[in-house]
Amino acid sequence: MDKRERIVSAAIEVFSEQGIEKTKISDIVKRAGIAQGTFYLYFPSKLSLMPAIAEVMVEKTLEIVQAKVSKSAPFPVRLDQLVDAIFEVSEEYHEMQALIYSGLASTEHLKKWETVYAPFYEWISESLEQAIEDEVIRDSVDPARTAKLVIGLVESAAEQIYLYDANKEDEAAVQKREVKQFLRFALSIHD
Numbered sequence: 001m002d003k004r005e006r007i008v009s010a011a012i013e014v015f016s017e018q019g020i021e022k023t024k025i026s027d028i029v030k031r032a033g034i035a036q037g038t039f040y041l042y043f044p045s046k047l048s049l050m051p052a053i054a055e056v057m058v059e060k061t062l063e064i065v066q067a068k069v070s071k072s073a074p075f076p077v078r079l080d081q082l083v084d085a086i087f088e089v090s091e092e093y094h095e096m097q098a099l100i101y102s103g104l105a106s107t108e109h110l111k112k113w114e115t116v117y118a119p120f121y122e123w124i125s126e127s128l129e130q131a132i133e134d135e136v137i138r139d140s141v142d143p144a145r146t147a148k149l150v151i152g153l154v155e156s157a158a159e160q161i162y163l164y165d166a167n168k169e170d171e172a173a174v175q176k177r178e179v180k181q182f183l184r185f186a187l188s189i190h191d
Helices: 003-018 025-032 036-042 047-068 075-092 094-105 108-133 143-164 168-187
Strands: none
Touching: 003 025, 003 036, 003 047, 003 094, 025 036, 047 075, 047 094, 047 108, 075 094, 075 108, 075 143, 075 168, 094 143, 108 143, 143 168
16 A cells, blocks of 8 residues: 555544544544655645545445446346445445545535546446447436436435434335336336
């Protein structure tokens, strides 16, 4: 692990334990095992870490989604697997997601969100393009734009359960079912 990765990893741990406001750069560098001056070679402030932390989370999400979504399954099945995988990520990493959102919202780095999400958007867009070619979804779908909408919808629906609601177990199944049904109608999936 290089120094930048060590800083980001240490920041995730320390922010999770102490919160963003209470964390000092000295806490992060101590955990990372580097000199404080080295920190500033990579990041100008503790809040400038937020896009890097978000990038780690998006990479982890994409890895999990790619592992859970079968390339050989029909598109409707892959779409259901995508929804299930994103809900799983939100359940497992809801604390990190809350940390990222609070950190990004309090900085000028929120505009970097689209750049961080670009690989995930591209992966979904390619799947939508293939579904159009296979005549499984309506041909008027704009894959790039719709990829963003799909991710936004599914993540928001999952976050409502795992970040805000108390009855997570009961609501998750209902919420997933509604999201899947909504996407099937929105994309005009032809079974």
